[in-house]
Amino acid sequence: MKIKEIEFKETASKRVYDSYMKRIKKAVKPLPSTDQNEIILEFNSHIYEGLQRNTNNLEIDHLLDILDKLGIPEEVLKPLVADKKLEQATKTFNPLHIIKALALNITNGISYLIFFVLYLLLFGFVYLIYAKIVNPKEVGLFLNDNSFMVLGKIKEGNLNNSAITEVLGNWFIPSMILSIVASYFIITFLLKLKRKINKK
Structure with missing residues (x-):
């Protein structure tokens, strides 16, 4: 118009x-x-x-x-632009809109900073997928004597220890992709919920 x-x-x-x-x-x-x-x-x-x-x-x-x-x-x-951008981001679930909305809202409270950090942590899962492709033996979900040891990368020397086992194997990458998608939607839903609470 x-x-x-x-x-x-x-x-x-x-x-x-x-x-x-x-x-x-x-x-x-x-x-x-x-x-x-x-x-x-x-x-x-x-x-x-x-x-x-x-x-x-x-x-x-x-x-x-x-x-x-x-x-x-x-x-x-x-504040108006930040709120409208947040509304657009939580409606569309578009990652670019979400990053822009959080950047605009980062000065509006610590909760937005926490959401920003949560979204950044999702890139850690993306890195693990890449690392698994490059070094399949050193990256995964490792258990030490059937108790959780690490989700990520371990030194090659530790692989010789018979008590350490990687449990996901070929399912590691699909599991990480599923974790990224599920976490993304959960975090975005919580962000939408927080915006509704702020409106009241």
Whole structure:
């Protein structure tokens, strides 16, 4: 949807308005175009309505008062953009959206930092898959005398110990893939749940 620009009598007013709107557009860039347009339209209508209430002030002075009340776009829009991005991420389950949403929300509490770390840990499983392909004997789920020893990589010298056994064998890679997918959906579901709790 095309947003109708406000017409001004003074050139200085037009320049200030254009600059402010450009900053808003830049601040909402991470969002989908429908959300971008909705926010830009809302700010535009606030400015327009404010200008209609002008009582014999200079146009530029009145515009500056309106923009001052609306606030600095980068600061005012940061929490809104972060929340909208989080909403998009938890709806789509898209990893790129989730990473962007968490990056935007990282300053909004320690819980978002914890979620960010949980998603990063999933890359550890990806690394284990790669390591298993490169070094199949040294990577796996190892038990020492039937008790858990390590999920990952062990030194080749430890393999000579008869008490140490790798239990998954050829099922290691499918198990890791299943773990990645299941963990990803569980973490994303918990993130969605946290967002709903925050909304209340």
